[in-house]
Amino acid sequence: GAVVSQHPSWVICKSGTSVKIECRSLDFQATTMFWYRQFPKQSLMLMATSNEGSKATYEQGVEKDKFLINHASLTLSTLTVTSAHPEDSSFYICSARDLLTTKYNEQFFGPGTRLTVL
Amino acid sequence: GENVEQHPSTLSVQEGDSAVIKCTYSDSASNYFPWYKQELGKRPQLIIDIRSNVGEKKDQRIAVTLNKTAKHFSLHITETQPEDSAVYFCAASTNAGKSTFGDGTTLTVKP
Secondary structure (H helix, E strand, O other): OOOEEEEOOEEEEOOOOOEEEEEEEOOOOOOEEEEEEEOOOOOOEEEEEEEOOOOOEEOOOOOOOOEEEEEEEOOEEEEEEOOOOHHHOEEEEEEEOOOOOOOOOOOEEOOOEEEEEO | OOOEEEEOOEEEEEOOOOEEEEEEEOOOOOOEEEEEEEOOOOOOEEEEEEEOOOOEEEEOOEEEEEEOOOOEEEEEEOOOOHHHOEEEEEEEEOOOOOEEEOOOEEEEEEO
């Protein structure tokens, strides 16, 4: 149980285009999902907290108009990187909390999406 | 906000030796402390966690200790094996579920 998927696993796009990344909880309901970004050899940096049915909460320094987050259902959150630039190239990972079996605050991570902007 | 510091950034041990990684946190509201192992290009994998009402937890070769007063917690790996080589992250989390990660420790276990 507690499986989180992400799609796509990798994407290459041209500078100026937009890219959408999906995060799904496959076998549980997640009221809260988190989006992280991880640059090579660095830690996971929280970008935003995505709550089902409400606006996402962005961390300081993260542009909400550039990183659009939608959490329309208890099993799906999407991150759209708008007008992507090479500096947005990174590993994007989502995580989700299981409402019913919250082992304290345990999060379940998706496999990540490698974004490369040319 | 929460600030998590992790040391050392790199750690090299001989197979069979023990490895210890230490973290400190700043927010007294943090009450959940997971440790993750991450291999290159993969998702973080939870290896052990501890809650703020517990001082120590052990799972086979892995143990975690928590000193709530001093706001620090440590990961102990005994009888290390080459397959333990990876990057390890500590994290501190509040009831809101938001986690702050340490900068990571690259552990190398030499055969």
